[in-house]
Amino acid sequence: xxxxxxxxxxxxxxxxxxxxxxxxxxxxxxxxxxxxxxxxxxxxxxxxxxxxxxxxxxxxxxxxxxxxxxxxxxxxxxxxxxxxxxxxxxxxxxxxxxxxxxxxxxxxxxxxxxxxxxxxxxxxxxxxxxxxxxxxxxxxxxxxxxxxxxxxxxxxxxxxxxxxxxxxxxxxxxxxxxxxxxxxxxxxxxxxxxxxxxxxxxxxxxxxxxxxxxxxxxxxxxxxxxxxxxxxxxxxxxxxxxxxxxxxxx
Numbered sequence: 001x002x003x004x005x006x007x008x009x010x011x012x013x014x015x016x017x018x019x020x021x022x023x024x025x026x027x028x029x030x031x032x033x034x035x036x037x038x039x040x041x042x043x044x045x046x047x048x049x050x051x052x053x054x055x056x057x058x059x060x061x062x063x064x065x066x067x068x069x070x071x072x073x074x075x076x077x078x079x080x081x082x083x084x085x086x087x088x089x090x091x092x093x094x095x096x097x098x099x100x101x102x103x104x105x106x107x108x109x110x111x112x113x114x115x116x117x118x119x120x121x122x123x124x125x126x127x128x129x130x131x132x133x134x135x136x137x138x139x140x141x142x143x144x145x146x147x148x149x150x151x152x153x154x155x156x157x158x159x160x161x162x163x164x165x166x167x168x169x170x171x172x173x174x175x176x177x178x179x180x181x182x183x184x185x186x187x188x189x190x191x192x193x194x195x196x197x198x199x200x201x202x203x204x205x206x207x208x209x210x211x212x213x214x215x216x217x218x219x220x221x222x223x224x225x226x227x228x229x230x231x232x233x234x235x236x237x238x239x240x241x242x243x244x245x246x247x248x249x250x
Contacts (some may be wrong), residue, residue: 003173004028004051006038006079007058011135012094015166016057020173031058038075041082048082055173056093060110068110076114080121090177091125093118094169097183097233098226099129105220115181124177128169131185131229133162134243137199140192144215150200151212152193155222158185158229159195161243164236183233188240192222195240202244 003020007013008029020027028047030036036043038058048054056079060068076093083091095111102108118125132140137159144151168184190198193211200207214221 001053001174002026002028002051003053003055004030004048006030006036006047006054006056009033010057010059011133011162012057012166012169015163016055016169016173019166019170023170023174025174038078039071041078044078044082045085048086048088051086051088053090053092053173054079054083054088055169056091057169060107066106068107069113072110072114073117076117080117080123083123084121089124090173091118091121091123092169092173093125093127094165095127095129095181097129097131097185097229101223101226102217102220105218107218108220124179126172126175126178127181128165128172129181129183129229130165131158131160131183131227133165134159134186134238134240134247135162137195141196141199143217144196144209144212145207148207150196150207150209151215152196152209153213153215153217153222154191154193154211155213155217155224155227156189157192157195157227158187158189159240160184160186160236161238164238168234168236183229184236185229185233186236186238186240189228190240192217192227198240199244202248 005017008017009031017027030047036047060071099108099111197209
């Protein structure tokens with residue numbers, strides 16, 4: 001089976017490509033650094049030619065302005081057009097848990113547009129929504145960083161290891177298209193503020209975390225459960241403490 005992974009040089013893309021190759025599949029790695037620009041279409045036709053499955057794990061370079069919307073609209077339209085031309089059997093994309101509840105944010109509105117374009121394309125598809133990765137906890141902290149303190153909301157989150165997301169995405173890639181959305185989250189639940197304290201302590205960072213419900217999340221206020229996956233979501237296996245231990249060992 002020939003599979004094109006678009007965004008193959010990123011956090012999920014590298015892991016996904018490795019999983020699929022270990023399972024014996026032929027993988028074409030496509031990314032901007034490899035000469036494939038999904039926004040302009042440069043190199044896209046060659047990357048998808050003859051492929052059976054396309055997996056889109058690209059991401060916008062900017063999270064806080066209209067650049068994200070411009071990226072996902074252009075990129076997704078180009079990918080879907082190329083997929084239709086090739087007649088691919090399965091189109092997959094990685095999205096974010098909570099997207100429909102967070103569309104006041106520029107970034108999540110862009111992700112919603114991406115999902116809607118895929119649903120409207122009449123291609124056989126699967127969308128995987130993931131909770132925040134452990135690997136991006138530092139990015140969560142940056143949201144509320146103010147000098148020696150970090151202000152973050154107590155909204156609940158079930159963070160997940162990127163490796164677990166990639167492994168589940170690999171399963172979905174070689175399965176029949178769902179024609180819908182499936183979710184994945186981590187095995188433990190924390191407050192955003194709580195997970196920041198754990199992460200900072202583990203990294204011997206003495207900044208104080210202040211619980212502040214008014215702190216926005218990429219431009220939008222959070223309700224308590226906006227970032228939690230729904231009933232029936234895949235529960236990943238790697239815990240935060242296991243991931244922290246491994247990341248420090250590396």
